Amino acid sequence: MNVVQGFDFPAPKPISSTRPQAVVVGAGVGGLAVGALLGAKGYEVTIFDPLDKPGGRAYAFEQDGFTFDAGPTIITAPWLFEQLWEACGGTLSDDVDIRPNEPFYKIRFQDGTFFTYSADKDAMEAEIAKIEPEDVKGYRSFMAESKEIYEYAFLELADQPFHSLPFTLSTFAKLIRLGGYRSVYNVVSKHFKNDRLRSVFSFHPLLIGGNPFTTTSFYCLIAHLESKHGVHYAMGGTNALARGIAGLVDKNGGTLRFGEKVDSILTSGRRATGVRLASGETVSADIVVSNADPATTYAKLLKDHPRRRWSDGKLERQDYSMGLFVWYFGTDRQYDDVGHHTMLFGPRYKGLLQDIFKNKVLAEDFSLYLHRPSANDPSVAPKGCDAFYVLSPVPNLKGNADWDTTAERYRAKIEAELEATLLPDLSKHIVSSRVSTPLDFRDRLLSWQGAAFSLEPNLFQSAWFRPHNKSEELDNLFLCGAGTHPGAGLPGVVCSAKIVAELAPDPADLMASKSNSEAQV
Structure with missing residues (x-):
């Protein structure tokens, strides 16, 4: 048994010959959700992910007694998850404790005044x-x-x-x-x-x-x-939600294989026939779903397959979201006057965004999002301590920042700003620390250009202009996650999973078609 964050995932199950095979590339929230829905629909589902546990961008780091959500921290459409659990034969509240946050955020302006944002x-x-x-x-x-x-x-x-x-x-x-x-x-x-x-x-x-x-x-x-x-939070962190969806995959007969990277999608004519892992193992499939960035899917996983709409270089040249610099830290004291979500607006707004998205230069000033989940959830920090992450939007890797040499200097600047504004004597109380840069998004999460949210949601990169949920290149390849319709964010990736599950062929029809083909052969 593989014990993963409180869930016991059985060893890989034997492949069934009576259910069509669905392979899902990536165990982010979108990949997990589509795997759970396809399992409920009647598919034998196998999900591959190079990380050691579920979540993708919604991963969780655990160190020094602290739990740090790696990415998303805000749940804005909890009913979508209730519907997901119901579709998979479960009840959300049995597995995940989601609670409202009020107020939503506190916004601190540069002069020290605040705006409280609520419902x-x-x-x-x-x-x-x-x-x-x-x-x-x-x-x-x-x-x-x-x-x-x-x-x-x-x-x-x-x-x-x-x-x-x-x-x-x-x-x-x-x-x-x-x-x-x-x-x-x-x-x-x-x-x-x-x-x-x-x-x-x-x-x-x-x-x-x-x-x-x-x-x-x-x-x-x-x-x-x-x-x-409302704005909601999953007790234990957003990764608790990802783990809950992983439990639905298992409940519906699926297999999750962590620490295994898909190297390529195998094809024959207009069909995907399975995947080849980095280990050399090949796994056959009746349908393939990619939860990877579309650019990764088409430029790397399908690098040897001739493409029409997404020919070489076209998708890679699209506009991608900004990158993120994230500093996770724990303190040996609590800052009770700091809420769950705080935005710290810097001295510039339009100019800073221009530097991040257009000029792609790492500016000297910044705006920050400070997440303090221990304000409402004592489980994420040792007693008497606080868990934090602070996030700064930065250029993606099309910019010229050398994060190998810049990361610590940038982190120290952020620490000084927090110490001067919201967290007095912060430097004296840090007992746990780790940093994530756009390099980590590229190398750990296989995000194109180290972009934190895949394609930027401009008008001509939305809806029909985005890579489709049903691939334009292969008849039985589907895409879910932040880079396809409707876009990034937890509601977006869950909606993309629902779309794919509904577009996927009916398992009974698929098996009947396979039987007829085999009989003719």
């Missing part, structure tokens, strides 16, 4: 009035527009495949009417006059890898999504 409409209007009374009206009109976008772009389209051009064209008129050609910042600026409030209500695309000044305004829906359904 409470009256409290939000009071916070806005302290900065700019005239923008209270703008807040109301912005939330109304956010709701309209949410009800169409999210509720009606997020879990629908965009591999059909006729379907895309049928949605086009309304998407244009909703203003998808505008940026998030453009829409926010229409409603708010104050620059601080414009930054407060436009930063959300950064949570899914987008530049607010270029990300399609469809992502304004996040404001309504949060206000309606």
Whole structure:
């Protein structure tokens, strides 16, 4: 038995000859979710991942008695996970304890003042009035527009495949009417006059890898999504959610094979026939699902297969999200006046984002997201201690930062900023520390260009323009995860898994077709 973070995963199961075989490349949340759904649908599922436990970007590091979520820390659509568990014959609350966070965030401006961001409409209007009374009206009109976008772009389209051009064209008129050609910042600026409030209500695309000044305004829906359904946290960390989905895979007869890297997807004509592992082992499959970045899937896993839409270099030249510098640290004291989620806005907003996304230079200033899960979850830190991670958006590896020599200097600058603002005497109390840079995203997570969220969510890299959930190159290859429709973030990757599971052939039909083919041979 392989013991993984509290779940016991059995040794690999014998391959069944009565169920069609599905191979999933990658045990991120999207890959795990599609594996669980395909297992419930009737497939024999095998998931391969080079890491030693499930999660992908939602991995967890454990050291010195602390648990550090490696990546996502915010759950905004818990009902999607309830539906996932129900589809797989389980109940979410039996396996994972998800709790609401209130307030959502505290935002600290450079002058030391704070904005408390919550679901409470009256409290939000009071916070806005302290900065700019005239923008209270703008807040109301912005939330109304956010709701309209949410009800169409999210509720009606997020879990629908965009591999059909006729379907895309049928949605086009309304998407244009909703203003998808505008940026998030453009829409926010229409409603708010104050620059601080414009930054407060436009930063959300950064949570899914987008530049607010270029990300399609469809992502304004996040404001309504949060206000309606809240911001949540999985006790034990987000990786507890990934482990729970891995349990669903096992429950539905699937096999998870960790520490095993897929080297290539095997093909014959227009079909994927299985995968070859780095060890040389080949595994046959009736369908293959890639949870890897699309650029990795097409440029590396299918490097020997002739491609049409995603020919050599085309996908690699797309615009990718920023990278992330993340410092995980534990302290031997608690900072009780620091909440679960804090944003520290630096001295620049547009200029910093321009440096990160366009100029791709590592600036001297930064903005930070500070995560203190021990504010609500004592299980992630030893008694009397605090667990933190602080995240700084930085250029991806198309920039010229030499992280091998820069990482410690950058970390020290962040430490000094935190010590001067929120965490007094921090340097005296650190008892556990580790750093992750875009190099780790490239080397550990196989993220193209070290981008933290795969493709940037611009208008012409969204929906039909994104690599499709049903591959354009092979009839039985499917893609899920951050780089395909609908995009990054936990809701996005779960929706992509649902799309793939629904697009996958019915297992009974697939087996009948195989039997007929074998009989003819």
